[in-house]
Amino acid sequence: MANKVADSISREEFFYGHKACAGCGGSLAVRAALKVLGQNAVSVLPAGCMSAVGFNFPQLCFSNNSIISTFAGTASMLTGVEAGLRARGYKDFTAVGFAGDGGTADIGIQALSGAIDRNDNIIYICYDNEAYMNTGIQKSGLTPFGARTTTTPAGANIHGNIRPKKNMFEIAAAHDIPYAATASVGYIADFIAKVQKAAQIKGTKYIHVIAPCPTGWGVAPDETVDIAREVVDCGLWYLAEYENGGFTLDHKPKEFTDVAAYLKKQGRFRHLSDEDIQVIIESRDRKWEHINKTFSYKNSL
Amino acid sequence: MRPYLREKKDFSFAEVPENTSFEAGYLVSANSGWRSVRPVIDSGKCVGCEQCYLYCPDGVISIKDGKAVIDYDFCKGCGICAKICKPGAIGMEAERK
Ligand SMILES: Cc1ncc(C[n+]2csc(CCOP(=O)(O)OP(=O)(O)O)c2C)c(N)n1
Ligand code: SF4
Ligand code: SF4
Ligand code: SF4
Ligand SMILES: [Mg+2]
Numbered sequence: 001m002a003n004k005v006a007d008s009i010s011r012e013e014f015f016y017g018h019k020a021c022a023g024c025g026g027s028l029a030v031r032a033a034l035k036v037l038g039q040n041a042v043s044v045l046p047a048g049c050m051s052a053v054g055f056n057f058p059q060l061c062f063s064n065n066s067i068i069s070t071f072a073g074t075a076s077m078l079t080g081v082e083a084g085l086r087a088r089g090y091k092d093f094t095a096v097g098f099a100g101d102g103g104t105a106d107i108g109i110q111a112l113s114g115a116i117d118r119n120d121n122i123i124y125i126c127y128d129n130e131a132y133m134n135t136g137i138q139k140s141g142l143t144p145f146g147a148r149t150t151t152t153p154a155g156a157n158i159h160g161n162i163r164p165k166k167n168m169f170e171i172a173a174a175h176d177i178p179y180a181a182t183a184s185v186g187y188i189a190d191f192i193a194k195v196q197k198a199a200q201i202k203g204t205k206y207i208h209v210i211a212p213c214p215t216g217w218g219v220a221p222d223e224t225v226d227i228a229r230e231v232v233d234c235g236l237w238y239l240a241e242y243e244n245g246g247f248t249l250d251h252k253p254k255e256f257t258d259v260a261a262y263l264k265k266q267g268r269f270r271h272l273s274d275e276d277i278q279v280i281i282e283s284r285d286r287k288w289e290h291i292n293k294t295f296s297y298k299n300s301l
Numbered sequence: 302m303r304p305y306l307r308e309k310k311d312f313s314f315a316e317v318p319e320n321t322s323f324e325a326g327y328l329v330s331a332n333s334g335w336r337s338v339r340p341v342i343d344s345g346k347c348v349g350c351e352q353c354y355l356y357c358p359d360g361v362i363s364i365k366d367g368k369a370v371i372d373y374d375f376c377k378g379c380g381i382c383a384k385i386c387k388p389g390a391i392g393m394e395a396e397r398k
Contacts, residue, residue, distance in 0.1 A: 001367070003351035013360040016304040016375065017328040020358065022335060023379035028358040058312065063304050063326030188355050222380030225356055 005189045008196070009035040018061040020053040023221025025185045025211035025228060026127040027053065030098050032188055033125055036195040039064055040093040042085070044078050046108060047071040048100035049134040049213075050127065072107045074099040075115035078122040094199055096123040101142035102132040105168045112206075116175040119203045123195070126168060126206070129213035137216045141166040144236070145283065146276050147268045149216075154271035164283060169208045173242035178203035180242040184210040186228025190239055190250065190301060210237050218267015227265070233257045235284045240295060247295040259284065303363070304328050306374050332359070336378030338393040344368045346390035353382035353391065 014034035020027040030050055034041055043066040045051035051068045054061040069077040074097040082095040099108055104126040112124060131149050132138040139149040144165045148154040152161040172180045179201045183191035191209055198205035212228050214221045231237040235256040241248045260277050263269035272280075304326035349367040361372040362382060369382075369390070383391040 001349045001351075003355070006351040006355055006364075011363075013303045014326075016326065016360055017306075017330075017332065018359070019332070022377035023381055024358050028356065031358065031360050032355070057317075057323065058327055059329055060323055060325055060327045061304075065325065220380075221377075222384050224358070224379070225381055225385060 005192055009192060010038050012039070012063070014039070014041070014062060014064045015054065016061055016063065017059060018053045019056060019059070020049065021213075021215050021221065023214045023224045024049070024053075025213060025224045026050055026098075026100070026129055028185045028188070028224070029125065029127045029191065029209045029211045030054075032185075032192055033096065033098070033195045034062075034064060036192055037064075037094045037096055037123075037199060041096050042066070042081050042093055044069050044074055044081060044095070044097045046074045046097075046099050046103045047134070048103050049129070050098050050100070052134050069097075071103055073111055074103060074108050075111040075120075075122070075124055078124065079115050079118065079120045082120055082122050094123060095121070096125060098125050098127060100133070100140075101126060101128040101130055101168075102138075102140035104128075105141040105166050105171075109171075112172070113175065116172065116177050116204045116206070119178070121202055121204070123198050123205045123207065125195075126208045127211040128168075128208060129211050129216060130165070131213075131216050133213050133216045142168065145280060146263070146272050148271060149268070159271055159273065159276050160268070169206075169240070169242070172206040172208075173247070176245065177206055177242065180206040180208075182208045182210075182238060182240050184228045184232050184237060184239065185212070186210075186225050186230070186232060187239065187251075187301065193300070194241070216268070218270070219265060223265070227262075230257060230262045230265075234259045234262045235288060236262065236280070238287075238291060239301070240291070247291075249291055249295040249297045250300045252297060252299065256284075303360075303372065306331055331374045332377050333374055336376065336396050338378045338380065339373065339396055340371060340376065340378065340380065340382050340391045341394050342369050342371065343390045343392065346388050347386075348388055348390070350387070352385045352387070356381055356385045 148160040239250040
């Protein structure tokens with residue numbers, strides 16, 4: 001039984017033996033992307049779970065060239081890697097970054113913005129587990145409204161995070177970047193196709209992939225893929241692309257699944273009241289109104 | 302090829318690289334001890350669709366002769382493969398019975 005997606009990527013493993021928690025969504029994103037880009041990918045990882053679990057000397061889990069950057073410097077190090085290899089005459093390589101949500105939307109946003117502005121020929125992948133996980137679950141700019149983290153506890157008066165999630169995809173697109181996309185590890189074929197597409201485009205590419213963290217989200221390790229699908233199916237995340245100045249929606253759920261069911265399955269949202277859930281549903285509906293008005297639609301799932 | 306478990310050498314201080322580079326894909330410790338349950342493939346039911354291979358976060362599944370096989374040195378027993386397998390060819394069994 002042939003699987004077209006499996007046949008389109010390398011059979012080799014480039015992120016192997018790593019020490020991520022069982023069922024880690026971030027490690028699935030890194031593994032899949034490297035199987036697209038292959039041995040000549042040079043990966044840059046800032047502080048965060050994927051560098052912490054990948055480089056425990058002498059256990060070195062990347063079998064392609066990989067390096068840890070400063071927390072804020074993923075994109076600037078990518079710029080340097082690309083320029084340096086080009087200057088030395090190398091042609092067949094891809095400079096790819098894997099940064100967390102905190103490393104992208106908060107601390108690394110300036111370096112990323114600079115790289116997009118220079119249109120450096122790099123792929124920047126943000127694996128979004130919606131908090132600073134490696135240091136024990138603190139709120140980041142990509143933590144969604146209502147989520148309980150150690151810095152946004154759920155109490156009687158304040159029910160977890162009071163701020164909405166930044167829209168990093170549209171922030172990247174607003175630079176008029178050659179290619180930006182959103183994805184989810186729950187729809188791995190779509191994510192793989194987007195990395196394949198990004199690898200063919202010259203200039204800066206930004207891919208934002210939802211990558212659930214069972215440890216920080218309070219779900220069982222075997223639920224990572226299901227929950228990564230459900231967040232798309234209930235409309236709290238969406239699969240889209242930005243290219244040639246326009247947005248395209250890649251998948252439109254016929255009917256959204258139950259938002260409350262999605263939330264209540266996760267420890268981080270269990271405290272939410274019906275009113276809180278109503279706020280979340282209303283912000284989802286506003287988002288989709290905007291998407292339906294301004295994005296073109298082409299089903300690619 | 303997949304990275305594999307190497308013999309664990311004791312490094313003397315002098316052997317630790319001075320710069321930040323070291324041989325890529327060098328593995329000295331297994332992850333098998335993390336498991337409380339292990340996935341077991343019923344090759345009679347496996348249709349070789351490769352969904353488990355695509356979704357395993359640890360990349361420990363490969364397809365040999367049309368059937369899924371697992372590298373138990375590095376499988377963590379997360380159970381994602383068992384949930385993804387439509388024909389129900391993967392069962393989770395306790396490590397210590
Ligand atoms: C400049 C700096 N500040 C803080 C830290 C501590 N630190 C290391 S990893 C991390 C969390 C990273 O969060 P995120 O980028 O979302 O990645 P994740 O761990 O969730 O994968 C923090 C705060 C650091 N290494 N460097
Ligand atoms: S804490 Fe979360 S993101 Fe970090 S390794 Fe564990 S599952 Fe992955
Ligand atoms: S998902 Fe199931 S049927 Fe498909 S290859 Fe894996 S074990 Fe076999
Ligand atoms: S239990 Fe998890 S780590 Fe082990 S083979 Fe299945 S998906 Fe991979
Ligand atoms: Mg994070």
